[in-house]
Amino acid sequence: MNEGAQSEDRIARLRLIRSDHVGPITYLQLLARFGSAAAALEALPELAARGGGRTPRLATRVTAEQEIAAVAKLGARHLFLGQGLYPPLLAQSEGAPPVLIAKGELALLERPAIALVGARNASAAGCRFARQLAHDLGAAGAVIVSGLARGIDTAAHDGALESGTIAVIAGGIDIFYPPENEARQRAIGERGLLLAEQPPGIEPHARHFPTRNRIIAGLAHGTVVVEAALKSGSLITARNAGEFGRDVMAVPGSPLDPRAQGCNQLIRDGAILIQNAADVLEAIRPFEVRVAQPTAPFAGAEPPVDTSDGERSTVIALLNQTPVPVDEIIRQAALSAAIVQTILLELELAGRLERHAGAKVSLLG
Known part of the structure; x- marks a missing residue:
């Protein structure tokens, strides 16, 4: 495919992804049936009519071109599922986002990754432990993945900034959230890697965080939870990791601390008890074998057929x-x-x- 054809294909893919009611599974099914994003776009109105609904809003070419220009202006780029530098482990995960926006060191996607997440209202001891754990894992060659939230996420990124860290954010790649992490987000975009599913300019909303958590889990060979309440987004990330067949690890804590109850529950349910970096490395090695897994995107289902x-x-x-x-x-x-x-x-x-x-x-x- 020449450069012009590749550009047209990227525009069509982005239009398809940004059209109404097109989620990750639907996107892959449409490509499987129609062979290209352009052909799928043409078929959308008829398919929606069969489902008994109104014609979905299709993203326009102008909108797609504007997004591509905005991403380039930010020094970032689109990564499309099944193409180029899209993270191979994430591509194997059910519901992998059809496109990511990336800014920073793309080479980090080629290294083994460990997700490190936990409570936003973390204790000082918990943050210190997460920072040191991230530092030690980075020194052993791992990339630390987290969500740039307050507390444990922030500590994890700080501990791994020099060795390699990936921050998955819920909003657009140009939106700083939480606001106090603006300098940290800028630093990761320059020395680590920022990943976002949402287009530039999109403020993070509650519905975006579960998807963000699935991306974190999908990128990593295993997920470590440091301090988490019983009803915590970190436990969602851990559950996602388990659904993807990845290792789930947790740091135990006092039963008197509500911030430890989620981790203790994970361990009781079968998560690996973690006390230091050596425990994590023992759980997820050998890296080389896991990196060599097939990188074909999750198919989800058979291609669509005619129905009555x-x-x-x-x-x-x-x-x-x-x-x-x-x-x-x-x-x-x-x-x-x-x-x-x-x-x-x-x-x-x-x-x-x-x-x-x-x-x-x-x-x-």
Whole structure:
């Protein structure tokens, strides 16, 4: 593919990703069926009509070109799933974002990574431990991945800034959040690596953080949790790591400290108890074997096929507002996986279906 064709393909891919109701699984299904993003864009209105909804808003060429220019002006670049420097471990994860915006040292994506996350209201001792752990792991050759939040995340980035750290942020790559981490975010963009799923200018909202957590877990060979309450975003990251087949590790704490209850619960449920960097390295080695894993993106489902009104009615009758595994729908509908996945795709493009973690779906109210 020559440079002009590559540019057109990137624009079409970005338009497809930024169009209404096109999530990661839908994106891959559309590419599998139609062969290119441009062809998928042409087919979207008809597919949405089959799902019984209004025509989705398609991102325009002008919008895509403006985003590409804005990203370049920031000294960043787009990384598309299945192409070039897209992180190979993340590409294997269910729901991997179709595009990331990256700024900084892209070579860090080629090194083994460990996620280090924890409480925002962390104790001084917890932050000191996280900083030292990140430093020691970095000295051993690992890249530290975290979410640039207050507390443990901040300490982890500080400990690994010299050896290599990746910050995954919930908003646009030019948005500084939390505000007090602006200098730290700038430093990581120059000496480490910043990654964002959202376009420039997008402020982080609550709905963005679960996806940010999945990216953190997907990038890393294993996730270490240092201080976390029982209802904590760090535990979501740990659960994501487990779903991806990665190691989940936790630092134990006093049962009298609420900030230790989440870690203690993880250990009780089977997470690896961590006391120092040597424990982490023992859990995730050998790096070389894991890095050599296949890098094909998660396929999610078979390519879409033609469907009938009767098949569509059968699938819709099995859905409601309660998330249900796609495999269960396939079993109860007594239809092929390709037919069910296609109907779900049509419903999603029509704005009638929501996808959840763990390959579950539900009807929107």
